[in-house]
Amino acid sequence: MSIVSLIERSKLKPAQVFVVGFAAIIMIGAILLNLPIVTVSGERIGFVNALFTATSAVCVTGLVVVDTGTYWNVFGQSIILLLIQIGGLGFMTMATLISLLIGRRISLQGRLLMQESLNHFNISGVVRLTKYVVLMTFLIEAVGAFLLSFKFIPLFGRSKGIFLSVFHAVSAFCNAGFDLMGNFTSLTGFVDDVFVNTVISLLIIIGGLGFAVILDLLKSRSVKRLSLNTKLVLSTSAVLLLAGFVLTLIFEWTNPGTLGTLSLKGKALGAMFVSVTTRTAGFNTVPMELLRPSTLILAMALMFIGGSPGSTAGGIKTTTIALVFYTIYSVTQGKQDTEVFRRRINRDAINRALAVLGIGITVVVIVMMVLSFTEHGQSLTSIMFETFSAYGTVGLSIGLSGKLSLFGKLIVAGTMFMGRLGGLTIVFALANRQRAHTANLKYPEEKVTVG
Numbered sequence: 021m022s023i024v025s026l027i028e029r030s031k032l033k034p035a036q037v038f039v040v041g042f043a044a045i046i047m048i049g050a051i052l053l054n055l056p057i058v059t060v061s062g063e064r065i066g067f068v069n070a071l072f073t074a075t076s077a078v079c080v081t082g083l084v085v086v087d088t089g090t091y092w093n094v095f096g097q098s099i100i101l102l103l104i105q106i107g108g109l110g111f112m113t114m115a116t117l118i119s120l121l122i123g124r125r126i127s128l129q130g131r132l133l134m135q136e137s138l139n140h141f142n143i144s145g146v147v148r149l150t151k152y153v154v155l156m157t158f159l160i161e162a163v164g165a166f167l168l169s170f171k172f173i174p175l176f177g178r179s180k181g182i183f184l185s186v187f188h189a190v191s192a193f194c195n196a197g198f199d200l201m202g203n204f205t206s207l208t209g210f211v212d213d214v215f216v217n218t219v220i221s222l223l224i225i226i227g228g229l230g231f232a233v234i235l236d237l238l239k240s241r242s243v244k245r246l247s248l249n250t251k252l253v254l255s256t257s258a259v260l261l262l263a264g265f266v267l268t269l270i271f272e273w274t275n276p277g278t279l280g281t282l283s284l285k286g287k288a289l290g291a292m293f294v295s296v297t298t299r300t301a302g303f304n305t306v307p308m309e310l311l312r313p314s315t316l317i318l319a320m321a322l323m324f325i326g327g328s329p330g331s332t333a334g335g336i337k338t339t340t341i342a343l344v345f346y347t348i349y350s351v352t353q354g355k356q357d358t359e360v361f362r363r364r365i366n367r368d369a370i371n372r373a374l375a376v377l378g379i380g381i382t383v384v385v386i387v388m389m390v391l392s393f394t395e396h397g398q399s400l401t402s403i404m405f406e407t408f409s410a411y412g413t414v415g416l417s418i419g420l421s422g423k424l425s426l427f428g429k430l431i432v433a434g435t436m437f438m439g440r441l442g443g444l445t446i447v448f449a450l451a452n453r454q455r456a457h458t459a460n461l462k463y464p465e466e467k468v469t470v471g
Contacts, residue, residue: 038441042078042107046437049074049103058096065091068429075433077103079440080332082197082302082415083406083432085422089202094183100198101187107440108194108227108332109157153231157193164189164223171216192223194332197302197415207293211305212286217293224301225261228327229253248363249339253328256338257299260322264295267318277310298322300333302415308405309418316405316418323412324380334413334439336380343373376442384411387435394427395420410435 054070056062065073069085076083077100086092088100165185172188173181184200191198199206210216226234236250243251269291272279279287293305298319311319326335347358347370358365384407391403402420409416410432424432 042437042441045103045106046071046074046078049078049099052099053092053096058092058099060091060093068426072429072433073100074103075436076415077196077198078107079413079436080104080107080194080196080300080334081410081413081436081440082191083410083417083421083436084198084415085424085429087202087204088198089200097183097187097200101190104194104196104198105190108190108196109154152235156231156234160223160226161186161189161193164193164219167219168216171213188220189223192220192301192303193227195224195227195300195302195327195334195413196332197297199303206304208305208307211290211293212282214285214289217289217305220303221293221296224296224299224303225257228299228301228331228333229257230328230331232330233328248361249329251361252339252342256342257328260299260325260338261295264298264318264322265291268294268315271312271315271318272306275310275312278306278315294319295322298414298416300326300335300412300414302409304416308416311418313401316401319416320405320408323408323414323416324384326412326414334411336376340373340376343370344377347373380411383435383438384408387411387431390431391428394425394431395423398423406432407435411439413439 050067050071050073052058053073054064054067056064059065064070065086072083072085075081088097092100165182165188168185168189169182172184175181176184187198187200190196197206201207201209207216207220230253233250233253236247240246240250246254269279269287272291272294273287274280279290282290290306293303294311294315297303297305299322308319324335325341326337327333328338342360343358343365346360346365350356350358358370387407387410388404391398391407392400395403398420402418405416405418406420408414413436421432
């Protein structure tokens with residue numbers, strides 16, 4: 021019996037399937053990572069630390085309590101790599117892939133789950149789309165690994181260089197942020213390396229666009245034929261990347277701990293990478309703990325927004341923030357409807373965007389309050405940064421991850437879990453929505469003072 025068959029017989033709602041599926045993979049990963057044979061020292065890391073690492077990998081975040089490059093052996097690093105790949109593709113995509121490989125037919129319920137998982141607008145062609153997603157993912161990661169090997173093989177030797185190339189290509193495309201450079205240095209040794217910065221940045225950006233957007237770009241021959249969703253994702257992503265680059269350059273230009281001592285090329289590459297990586301990637305080429313407060317605030321804003329729907333990235337998503345701003349603009353202009361690129365957005369999409377934003381703000385505020393209480397002696401800035409990083413599934417840290425208490429690790433792990441699945445998905449999974457008997461019921465209208 022395949023995984024999809026078990027899911028179909030469970031009679032769970034789509035949101036519940038995603039929550040249970042991701043939780044099951046995390047638990048399996050935690051058990052494996054708690055084995056003594058996966059560490060260099062041969063000692064167990066402890067279940068809570070293993071759970072934290074597995075959650076970070078499956079939720080493609082990158083926050084770690086131990087150094088990935090030196091604490092885990094090749095077996096342990098391979099387990100983390102597999103968890104990243106499963107988390108990046110998504111639970112249902114991997115389950116469907118396994119079913120297709122063993123020749124199982126996907127039922128209507130399975131297709132509905134796949135549609136929900138991929139954020140596809142309709143059920144038609146969803147199995148074919150899943151195949152494209154898997155093939156596209158492996159192809160892009162393979163190309164990325166091939167390109168990185170030109171740099172890593174000369175530096176680390178053939179076998180280690182190939183493994184590092186594959187690991188970092190998968191980690192970058194899945195927006196995971198795990199690295200094997202050792203001693204928590206991430207990619208700081210390549211801050212002024214044009215080749216490594218370009219390859220990693222492109223993998224991060226492509227992975228953060230979303231599979232539906234990539235396919236739309238491949239099949240559309242002109243900008244006019246692109247869907248509204250694709251136009252919204254591309255325009256919002258471009259604005260965020262450009263704004264992040266320019267503001268980081270301004271804020272950090274004279275900072276001796278980050279860009280201040282670099283050449284003009286190094287400054288440009290460093291600022292560009294900060295803008296790219298804060299969109300839920302987790303790598304860093306400059307020390308994040310040395311960034312100025314203004315840049316940290318910018319980074320937190322970018323981490324909260326994250327990537328795009330249906331991608332490997334986290335956050336509240338680019339389309340969410342775009343719809344909220346377009347709605348605000350429409351209200352200030354006295355318009356009844358939210359209009360984007362000469363198209364009217366339906367009210368359901370606006371309501372979902374507002375709900376996602378509201379849930380995201382609520383979760384972040386609550387987590388910051390809890391961590392401020394449990395993590396005595398830690399600065400508010402580091403707690404805020406860690407919270408935004410966890411919810412946005414970014415993986416960047418300014419030093420708090422390794423200092424978290426037992427309870428703090430569980431809280432941050434839970435935040436990563438919510439960030440990967442989305443607050444709205446968690447709410448739907450927990451809620452008992454019975455709308456059939458109230459679908460046509462409307463209560464009397466009354467005005468409320470706003471503003």
